[in-house]
Structures are given as structure tokens and as C-alpha cells.
Amino acid sequence: MKPLMLHGHDRALTQIKYNREGDLLFSCAKDSHPNVWYSINGERLGTFEGHGGAVWCIDVDWDTSKVMTGSADNTCRLWDCSTGVQLEQFDTRSAVRTCGFSYSGQLLMYTTDSTMGQKCEMRIYDSRDSAQIKNNEPMMVLPMPASKVTSAVWGPLDQTVISGHENGNIIQWDMKEGEMVHKVLDHSKQINDIQFSKDMTMFITASKDNTAKLFDTQTLTHKKTYKTERPVNSAAVSPLKPHVILGGGQEAMDVTTTSTRIGKFDARLFNLIFAEEFGRIKGHFGPINTVAFQPDGRGYSSGGEDGYIRLHQFDSQYFEFDIEY
Amino acid sequence: MPDIDANPSWADQVEDGDDVLPPPTEDFHASTGTKILTEYKFNDDDKKVKVVRTFKIEKRKVSKSIATRKAWKKFGAAEKDAPGPNPSNTIISEDVIIQFVHSKDSQLNDNDEDPLNKIKGQKMVSCRICKGDHWTTKCPYKDSLAPLQESLDEKKKDGDAVDAAPGAPPGGAAAAKAPGGKYVPPNLRDGGNRRGESMMGGRKDESATIRVTNLSEDTREADLQELFKPFGNISRIYLAKDKVTGQSKGFAFINFHRREDAARAIQGISGFGYDHLILNVEWAKPSGTNP
Numbered sequence: 001m002k003p004l005m006l007h008g009h010d011r012a013l014t015q016i017k018y019n020r021e022g023d024l025l026f027s028c029a030k031d032s033h034p035n036v037w038y039s040i041n042g043e044r045l046g047t048f049e050g051h052g053g054a055v056w057c058i059d060v061d062w063d064t065s066k067v068m069t070g071s072a073d074n075t076c077r078l079w080d081c082s083t084g085v086q087l088e089q090f091d092t093r094s095a096v097r098t099c100g101f102s103y104s105g106q107l108l109m110y111t112t113d114s115t116m117g118q119k120c121e122m123r124i125y126d127s128r129d130s131a132q133i134k135n136n137e138p139m140m141v142l143p144m145p146a147s148k149v150t151s152a153v154w155g156p157l158d159q160t161v162i163s164g165h166e167n168g169n170i171i172q173w174d175m176k177e178g179e180m181v182h183k184v185l186d187h188s189k190q191i192n193d194i195q196f197s198k199d200m201t202m203f204i205t206a207s208k209d210n211t212a213k214l215f216d217t218q219t220l221t222h223k224k225t226y227k228t229e230r231p232v233n234s235a236a237v238s239p240l241k242p243h244v245i246l247g248g249g250q251e252a253m254d255v256t257t258t259s260t261r262i263g264k265f266d267a268r269l270f271n272l273i274f275a276e277e278f279g280r281i282k283g284h285f286g287p288i289n290t291v292a293f294q295p296d297g298r299g300y301s302s303g304g305e306d307g308y309i310r311l312h313q314f315d316s317q318y319f320e321f322d323i324e325y
Numbered sequence: 326m327p328d329i330d331a332n333p334s335w336a337d338q339v340e341d342g343d344d345v346l347p348p349p350t351e352d353f354h355a356s357t358g359t360k361i362l363t364e365y366k367f368n369d370d371d372k373k374v375k376v377v378r379t380f381k382i383e384k385r386k387v388s389k390s391i392a393t394r395k396a397w398k399k400f401g402a403a404e405k406d407a408p409g410p411n412p413s414n415t416i417i418s419e420d421v422i423i424q425f426v427h428s429k430d431s432q433l434n435d436n437d438e439d440p441l442n443k444i445k446g447q448k449m450v451s452c453r454i455c456k457g458d459h460w461t462t463k464c465p466y467k468d469s470l471a472p473l474q475e476s477l478d479e480k481k482k483d484g485d486a487v488d489a490a491p492g493a494p495p496g497g498a499a500a501a502k503a504p505g506g507k508y509v510p511p512n513l514r515d516g517g518n519r520r521g522e523s524m525m526g527g528r529k530d531e532s533a534t535i536r537v538t539n540l541s542e543d544t545r546e547a548d549l550q551e552l553f554k555p556f557g558n559i560s561r562i563y564l565a566k567d568k569v570t571g572q573s574k575g576f577a578f579i580n581f582h583r584r585e586d587a588a589r590a591i592q593g594i595s596g597f598g599y600d601h602l603i604l605n606v607e608w609a610k611p612s613g614t615n616p
Contacts, residue, residue: 001423005416008402023391033402038395040385042415047401064394084400269423279423310418318423 003283004042006309008035013303014056015290019064022295024081026067027309028055034069036081039294039301042311046084050077057098061105068108070096076110078133088133090125094118098151102158107139107175109161111149120148122161124175140178145171151193155217156200162217164191164205172220182220186213192232193290198239206235212246214272226270226277234290240297242272247302249287267291267302271323278323283310346373358382380409453596460603461596533560533581534609535591540564541600544573553579556593557586578609 009029016027018039028034032051037044053073060067060081067079072095078088092112099110106127114120124140125132132139147167155162160181161173168187171180189208196203202223206212212235214224226235232248249265265287269279286305293300299313349364360380368374387395399406403414453461461467537549546564553559560582565574581587587608595606 002420003418005418006414007416008414021388021391023387023394041410043410044399044403044406044414045397046399046403049401064390082394082397266424277426279425281421281423283418283421312421314423321423321425 001315004311012305016303019060028058030054059100061101070099102154114148120144184220193234197237204235206232236293244270247288247291533584533587536609538576538605556590558582
């Protein structure tokens, strides 16, 4: 396969995400301009201009009308996806690490870092009540326990939020009561990424402790472990086949002291059920920071520390491959 | 090609100065569904460059929402981009293939990481009992031959000490061969390095140097000292370390005062299991002779 290299960022990618139908790919990086691309030919639709610092997270709502970004410039912003115009701006007291639209797109969530003497918080807004956004009065503010949030996603039916923490905790929050429902500690280090399977019954976590793990959404029971030799920065579940893709590599700060051969910056494909590695895809010149499956499962994209997004369409080899029992 | 009518001769074109760029052209071949875009521009050396790009035009049926989105105007940094991918942002990269890893050999898939695989072809593994190409512990003749070998070793040890003494240092051989008409640099001429020897002669006697390989990463100089001390006085230990991490690179040179001691160390330590690895000890090649 001939991947498309998308070069719209000057710095390391932090997150990439497809919209629901998979025709658009959203990307944000440590530079201040999130990008949006047509996934079919790699054409750039536009950039969202306004942030003044690294953009840590990006999300798009169900019908691809609004985009949400959280940045280290202490703002979280809402954008009109069709024009790139900024709609709203939430000012915070520390960097915004994660953000997300609920499945319906009505509720917004973002979490802030515990830096500069600030506490790590999760804030929830209801976009149906315009006063909440206008006056910056969130529907709910949840103070986070000791360890800060490093990744968070909305659960199914707008009922829960699942957060991954710096110490390896995974916590499920009830959004009606604002309470902690489940708390598990299966990872020993920071959770870098959480992504759902297509039907949202399971989610996969990527952790700095060199593993990715599969969990049940309702009960947070640990199902599978995918082991590697390096920190895993991102993991995604295929919507089409029982496959999992992991992106990682050693930490960015150690890259210069080792050669690329040792670094092993390839994306790795695992079987979902047997948790066995069956393939590798090379390409990036630095660790992979974020991966995303195309919603139809016929391709995937990865964003790396090298500033490039690589957009892959799987070829027939991939679809013909079957593991040997 | 550019239209010829405007400037009938290329010589005129050159004289007129080449500031004028022919207009870009666009050809569409409906039969093959390809569009060929031809542009002219100046490159960094002010040379005129023709850029030909071929696109395949593909029609896809998509849902209404996707079709609407495809018609959106570009914005932000992409505002001035022409329709279609901008070649400075979207680059087609080289072919990559998925390397399939089979579950059965998943333990062995780290070929370049496993040091055992690297050595495999070199016949570094040699059984101390039958001299076969396998580890001593896996020797099929372990039970029958081992006791016999031990008694042989006892006798051999006494003999070796005598053998090793008159052995000429291999360093002298390189300088000796250089007859014929070929130019030989002064420092390589016969006797050329004798002067050097005399100047730093006492410093180290390379003939009593052994090379230890297949050391584990955690090995320290003190460990080697302890390991080789029983064989005789050591003048110098050099353990190769990584500049950055300070970890051992897996080999070391050990200078003994006496060549007999070195010979015994080779005999004794080669094949010795140390820190889960089997050590390999041999005579060091004199520095300068290897490429």
C-alpha cells in the first residue's frame, strides 16, 4: 500500500480522529493549528486558527458540524467545522488535556491539568442551555482524585465518562449523579489513550507500561492484554475485523540517544482475541503518538512525533490474511 | 509543450530573457479518467522547471452529507489552495508492506535484537566435550564423554603451558611481508615500526592480551578483575562501554603480564557460563592489523 503523508503540522502530532462517516480526518499537534483533511485523497480542507499553544485534544460531534479543541494556552474552543470559524471559547486556569462531545453531541466535556497550583477538574456543559457556555458556568464540575487525567472519553448513551489517569487508574463516572462508579488499577503507569470499539461495548487503553488492555465498558473488567517492549502511545480497535492496532515507540525524550533501528517506530497489528501480534507496518521516523482506524475498517491513520500523519488504505494482503490456528 | 507561435525561435526566447512562464495547461482524458496538469515555475537556481502531475479522477457514490462536505470551501491556512490536494501538504510516500509475523515464531521475531541469532552462523558455540556446534549442556555425548574429557584436560593443561611460551607474537608478521616493487610507506617498511616500539615499548605488551566477548550488559570492570585474577597478574582491563548509557557493549580486552597466564585464561574461561551467557575468550588481534 502507498500511504499518503499529510504534512500540515510543524510539530509532533498529539491526536487524530475521524468523523463518524470517515470522510474527514481531524488532527492536532503541538503547534497551534489543528487541521482537517479529506481522508479520501489527503486534501487539506482547512485549519482552525486561534489557539496560542500546543493543542492536546480534538473531537468532532456526531453530525460533523462542530469541532472542539483543548489547548495548553488554557482554553478549550468550539469551531464551526464547515467554515473554520471559532464559535465559543472556554477559558480555564490550566492546560486542557482532554475534551469530547457526548454521543448525541449535546454535552461537552473537558479536563484540565493539575499544574500552576490548579487542581485537575472535569467540566461538563450542556450545549442546549446557551447560558452555560456564555457565562462559563458548567453544568457539573468534578474534582479529580489525586492523579491527573491523561485521557478521557464519553461512554455510550451520554451516561458515563471514562477517564484514564497518570498513575494508571481507570475510572468510570456517572454523568447524572456526578459520581465515581468504578475504579480499577490494571495499568502500572500513565494511560495515554482510550478508544472504543465500534459498538462501544469495549474500549482499549494504551499505557506507558508497555501494554494495551481491553476492558468491558459497563463493568471495567479487564479482558485482554497486548504486550510490547515499548511504551504504547495509542491503540485502536478495528471496526471490521478482530484486530487491534498499537502505536508507540520509546519516549520522545530518549529518541535522540538511540538509532531508529532500535527505536522501532512501526505500528503493530494484534489479534483482538488471541492477543498475538500478526503484523507490523513501518513508516514513521519517530514514535507514533496517535492512531485511528477508518470507521469502515479499510484503512487507518497514524500521527507521529515526526509531525507527519500517514494515511493508509489496506491492500488485499491485509484482507486475505487469516491467522493459523 | 509551450506554444511556438509567440516566439518562433528558441534563440529569440533566450535573448528576450526567460522571465515569461508559459501558462499552465490542463488535459483531461475521459477514456482513461486521468487529468494531466502541466505547470511551469522557476526553481531555486532561477531555472525554468516544468512540473507535470497526473491525477486519476474517480467518481464515488457517497451519502448526501459527505457530498455536501466535499463541496465546502477551504479555510484557514488552506484557503488559497486550488481544488485538489496541495502537493506541499499531501505527499504520496513510498510503498510499505505489512510484515506479517506468525504467532509461532513471535518469540523469535526480534531477529536483530536476539544476540544468539547473530552468532549462529559463526560457529561461536563449540561444545567443550565433543567440539560440536552446540552448547556443552546440550551435548548428546555428555554422559559418556565428559568424564573422559576431564581427565584429558588435566594432562593437557600441563602441556599447554610449555607450548604457549615459545609461540611468536603474531604482530611481527604484518611488517615482514612487503617484498616486490610496491611502494611501502616508511612506517610500514621493515624495521619501520621498531623505533615506535622502542619509544612506547614498555607500555603494553599486546602479545598477552585476550579478548572476552559475549559479556552481559551489567558486567563491570571489577567483575572481570575478579574473574581473571586467578590466572595471573593483570596489567590492564579495558571494558568497552557505550558513551551515552555507560552500559557494557559486551566485550573487553584484558592484558596479562605474562603470555602463559593469558593462555591459561583462554583455556579456563572460554565457554564458561557467566551471567546467563557463555563467554568466548580468544587472543586479541593486535591493534592496527584489522581493517
